[in-house]
Amino acid sequence: MSDPAWLVEGRPHLWRPYCQMKTANPALPVVATRGSRLVLADGRELVDGLASWWTACHGYNHPHIAAAVRDQLERMPHVMFGGLSHEPANRLATRLAKLLPGDLDHVFLAESGSVSVEIAMKMALQFHINRGVTGRTRFLAFRGGYHGDTLATMTVCDPDEGMHSLFTGVMPQQVIGDLPRDGESTAALEMLVAAHARELAAIVVEPLVQGAGGMLFHPPEVLRTLRRIADENGLLLILDEIFTGFGRTGTMFAMEQAGIVPDVVTLSKALTGGTMPLSAAVARRHVFDAFWSEDAGVALMHGPTYMAHALACAAANASLDLFEDGGWKADVTRVSAGLEAGLRPCRAMPGVVDVRVLGAIGVVELERVDDLEALRKAFLAHGVWVRPLGRVVYLTPSFTIPDGDLAALTAAVRAVLSVRDHSG
Numbered sequence: 001m002s003d004p005a006w007l008v009e010g011r012p013h014l015w016r017p018y019c020q021m022k023t024a025n026p027a028l029p030v031v032a033t034r035g036s037r038l039v040l041a042d043g044r045e046l047v048d049g050l051a052s053w054w055t056a057c058h059g060y061n062h063p064h065i066a067a068a069v070r071d072q073l074e075r076m077p078h079v080m081f082g083g084l085s086h087e088p089a090n091r092l093a094t095r096l097a098k099l100l101p102g103d104l105d106h107v108f109l110a111e112s113g114s115v116s117v118e119i120a121m122k123m124a125l126q127f128h129i130n131r132g133v134t135g136r137t138r139f140l141a142f143r144g145g146y147h148g149d150t151l152a153t154m155t156v157c158d159p160d161e162g163m164h165s166l167f168t169g170v171m172p173q174q175v176i177g178d179l180p181r182d183g184e185s186t187a188a189l190e191m192l193v194a195a196h197a198r199e200l201a202a203i204v205v206e207p208l209v210q211g212a213g214g215m216l217f218h219p220p221e222v223l224r225t226l227r228r229i230a231d232e233n234g235l236l237l238i239l240d241e242i243f244t245g246f247g248r249t250g251t252m253f254a255m256e257q258a259g260i261v262p263d264v265v266t267l268s269k270a271l272t273g274g275t276m277p278l279s280a281a282v283a284r285r286h287v288f289d290a291f292w293s294e295d296a297g298v299a300l301m302h303g304p305t306y307m308a309h310a311l312a313c314a315a316a317n318a319s320l321d322l323f324e325d326g327g328w329k330a331d332v333t334r335v336s337a338g339l340e341a342g343l344r345p346c347r348a349m350p351g352v353v354d355v356r357v358l359g360a361i362g363v364v365e366l367e368r369v370d371d372l373e374a375l376r377k378a379f380l381a382h383g384v385w386v387r388p389l390g391r392v393v394y395l396t397p398s399f400t401i402p403d404g405d406l407a408a409l410t411a412a413v414r415a416v417l418s419v420r421d422h423s424g
C-alpha cells in the first residue's frame with residue numbers, strides 16, 4: 001500500500017528528531033493508538049515497546065484521561081498563568097506536593113522536561129545568589145547522564161557518549177564525574193567536589209536509572225552518598241525523575257528506594273499519562289524560602305507561555321486518579337516479571353553483554369551494533385515498535401500492556417538478536 005498523501009507532501013518539510021535525514025528509515029505514518037498498540041496508515045498494528053518515549057504509562061487513549069481533557073477543553077483550553085490561575089493547576093500542585101516525599105511542596109509547572117531541568121538549574125544558581133553567596137555557577141553531573149537537549153541541559157549530559165558531544169567545549173563546562181558506586185569511586189568523587197566546592201551550585205542526577213544515556217542502573221546507595229556529599233559541601237541536590245517518576249522503577253518515585261529527599265525534583269513524561277506536554281520543577285521549603293522576600297528583584301523570573309496548560313493539568317490530574325486507584329504497582333510487578341522471563345534467554349546469546357530489568361524497564365545491552373537502522377527495521381518486521389539506543393535494546397512498555405503483547409515484545413527481541421550477524 002502506498003504512503004498517504006499527507007506523509008508524502010509533509011516529508012520534505014519536516015525536520016525529524018535525532019535523525020540523519022538523508023539515510024534514516026522513513027518515519028512510519030501512525031493514524032491511531034489503542035492500549036499498547038500503534039495503528040499504521042496501511043492498517044498494520046505494532047506492539048509498542050516504548051510507550052512513546054516512556055510517557056503513556058496507562059496505555060494510549062485511556063478513557064478517564066480522554067474524558068478529563070475533553071471536559072476541560074469545553075470550558076477552557078488554556079489561559080496565561082501570569083497573574084491568572086485555574087483549578088486544574090491548583091489541584092495538581094496540591095496533589096504533587098502531597099505525593100512527593102518530605103517538604104517538596106513548591107511546584108513550578110512548565111511544558112517540557114528540558115525546560116523543567118533548566119528551571120531547576122536556575123533555581124539552584126539563584127538560591128545561592130539570593131543568599132549572598134557568589135561564585136557558585138557550575139553543576140556537578142555524571143557520565144552516562146541525560147537531562148535534555150536545550151543548551152543548558154546539554155551541559156549536564158554525558159559530555160562524550162551523549163547526543164551532544166559535538167558541542168563539547170562550546171558550552172559552559174560543568175564538572176563531570178562518575179557515580180559513587182564503591183569506595184574508590186566515592187573517594188574520587190569527593191576529591192573532585194573538594195576541588196570545585198566553592199564554584200558548584202548543585203548536583204544533577206537521574207535517580208536509579210540513567211535513561212537516554214544507555215539505561216544504566218545504579219543502586220539506591222549511590223543516591224544516599226550524593227545526598228551526603230551535597231550536604232557536606234553546601235550544594236543543592238537536583239533529582240531528575242523525568243524518566244523514573246510515576247512508577248517506572250517500581251515505586252512512585254525512584255528517590256523513595258533510597259529514602260532521600262532532593263532539594264529540587266523534575267517531573268514530566270508520565271506526568272500526564274502521555275497525553276499532553278507538561279513538566280514540573282518541585283522545590284523544597286528552604287529553596288522556596290530563598291526567593292521569598294519583599295524585594296521583587298530576588299523573585300524567580302521565569303514563565304513559559306504555555307506553562308501550567310489547563311488541558312495538560314487536567315490530563316495530569318486524571319492520570320493521578322488512575323495512580324490513586326492503586327492497580328499500577330501490581331501492573332509494574334507483572335510487567336517486570338514478564339520482562340525478566342522474556343529477556344533472560346538473551347543472556348546466553350553471543351554479542352550480549354548484559355540483560356537487566358528494573359520495574360517496567362527491560363534492557364539487553366549488546367557488545368556493538370554496526371547498523372542501527374537495520375536493527376530497527378528488523379523489529380518492525382516482527383510487528384513491534386522498538387528503537388534501540390545505540391547498542392542498548394530496551395523495552396519500556398505501558399504498565400497496562402496485556403500479557404500477550406508483552407510476550408510478543410520479548411519474543412521479538414529474542415528473535416531479532418538470535419539471528420543478528422555478529423560479524424558486522
Ligand SMILES: Cc1ncc(COP(=O)(O)O)c(C=O)c1O
Nearest residue numbers: 112113114146147148211242243
Ligand atoms: C531524565 C530526562 N531528563 C530530561 C529529559 C528531557 O525531556 P524533554 O524531552 O521533555 O525535554 C529526558 C527526556 O528523555 C529525560 O529522560
